[in-house]
Amino acid sequence: MSTEKVRVAITQGDINGIGYEIIFKTLADPKVLELYTPVIYGSSKVAAYHRKALNIPNFSLNSIKSGDEAHSKRVNIVNCVDDNVRVELGKATEDGGQAAFVALQKAVEDLKNGLVDVLVTAPINKNVTHSEAFNFPGHTEFLAEQFGNQSHIMLMVAPQLKVGIVTGHVPLKDVPELLTMEKILEKIRVLDRTLRIDFTIRKPRIAVLGVNPHAGDQGLLGDEEINIIKPAIEVAREEGIMALGPYPADGLFGSGNVGRFDAVLAMYHDQGLAPFKSIAFSEGVNLTGGLPIVRTSPDHGTAFDIAGENKADESSFREAVYLAVDIFNRRNLHKEISSDPLKPAEKGDFERD
Numbered sequence: 001m002s003t004e005k006v007r008v009a010i011t012q013g014d015i016n017g018i019g020y021e022i023i024f025k026t027l028a029d030p031k032v033l034e035l036y037t038p039v040i041y042g043s044s045k046v047a048a049y050h051r052k053a054l055n056i057p058n059f060s061l062n063s064i065k066s067g068d069e070a071h072s073k074r075v076n077i078v079n080c081v082d083d084n085v086r087v088e089l090g091k092a093t094e095d096g097g098q099a100a101f102v103a104l105q106k107a108v109e110d111l112k113n114g115l116v117d118v119l120v121t122a123p124i125n126k127n128v129t130h131s132e133a134f135n136f137p138g139h140t141e142f143l144a145e146q147f148g149n150q151s152h153i154m155l156m157v158a159p160q161l162k163v164g165i166v167t168g169h170v171p172l173k174d175v176p177e178l179l180t181m182e183k184i185l186e187k188i189r190v191l192d193r194t195l196r197i198d199f200t201i202r203k204p205r206i207a208v209l210g211v212n213p214h215a216g217d218q219g220l221l222g223d224e225e226i227n228i229i230k231p232a233i234e235v236a237r238e239e240g241i242m243a244l245g246p247y248p249a250d251g252l253f254g255s256g257n258v259g260r261f262d263a264v265l266a267m268y269h270d271q272g273l274a275p276f277k278s279i280a281f282s283e284g285v286n287l288t289g290g291l292p293i294v295r296t297s298p299d300h301g302t303a304f305d306i307a308g309e310n311k312a313d314e315s316s317f318r319e320a321v322y323l324a325v326d327i328f329n330r331r332n333l334h335k336e337i338s339s340d341p342l343k344p345a346e347k348g349d350f351e352r353d
Helices: 019-027 030-036 043-052 094-112 141-146 172-178 180-197 213-217 224-238 247-254 271-281 316-337
Strands: 006-011 036-042 062-064 076-079 116-122 151-158 160-166 205-209 241-247 261-265 283-288 294-298
Touching: 019 036, 019 043, 019 316, 036 094, 036 316, 043 076, 062 316, 076 094, 076 283, 094 141, 094 283, 116 247, 116 316, 141 283, 141 294, 151 180, 151 271, 160 271, 160 294, 172 180, 180 205, 180 224, 180 241, 180 261, 180 316, 205 224, 205 247, 213 224, 213 241, 213 316, 224 241, 224 271, 241 247, 261 271, 283 316, 294 316
Parallel strands: 006 036, 006 116, 036 076, 062 076, 116 294, 160 261, 205 241, 205 261
Antiparallel strands: 151 160, 151 283, 283 294
């Protein structure tokens, strides 16, 4: 495997939130430069504003134009935002949203061109980032479109728990019509593949949740489990995927049996993320599984209410960086061991003369 350090693209997120604070705190330890090369996509001017607001001395940034100019022993920053942008801590503004999108665009461009290796995104405010160019519910959907709309999954990751989501960022009223056998099967497949390659789990065990209370109670409280979810699980099992269920969400998380599985597949956003964040909020990471590139983010938002107050916990962001680096290395290892597989023996190869 290559011994070169992984080049980590870090987007600034919403400039009025806690993005720069958690970035500074994550990169404050000089030892991180021994593990990876950080490349922040944002603004030196905005960074300086946050540094002053947070009273962080002696944090220098190496200004560059693109990822290929990154210095391996410095914290680098690609200036891609207009210097006239206005920071208004704790406020959702159009400037803040557009600055977040511009930084994301530049980071994705460099990622596509191979100038950086992985992407870690600081939180954005979806309302102010939304525009004609960014007409997406969030990072996940935008990145899926940028990299070919391949099958993908929002996967929340912590040491003790992994939770994938079928329907993602959609209104709850739309969930029933979006839950099809094909969609659930697609998510089971990409989750299984992600666990195998990105986490080197040889035979993942996936718990699939029902959508109704008590997983429908055998049709008494809804028939989606019988007509949609269970058939998807059965097809997955025929393909060799160890998918089990459907399980009642409250029972699985409440009983402690979730530890028997390598991952849980929830039917909708809050069904999976509410228990996940109650268990692993400070260390949880959001991974976009299934894409040809590695993207992670912390499992929290912009936290406008504490922006600039030096109160933000960087733990989730730090774990997001480490996970991105680990997955990048695991994927490279997988490519190496899969590139020249042993050819199957042909009939007669072992017959005696």
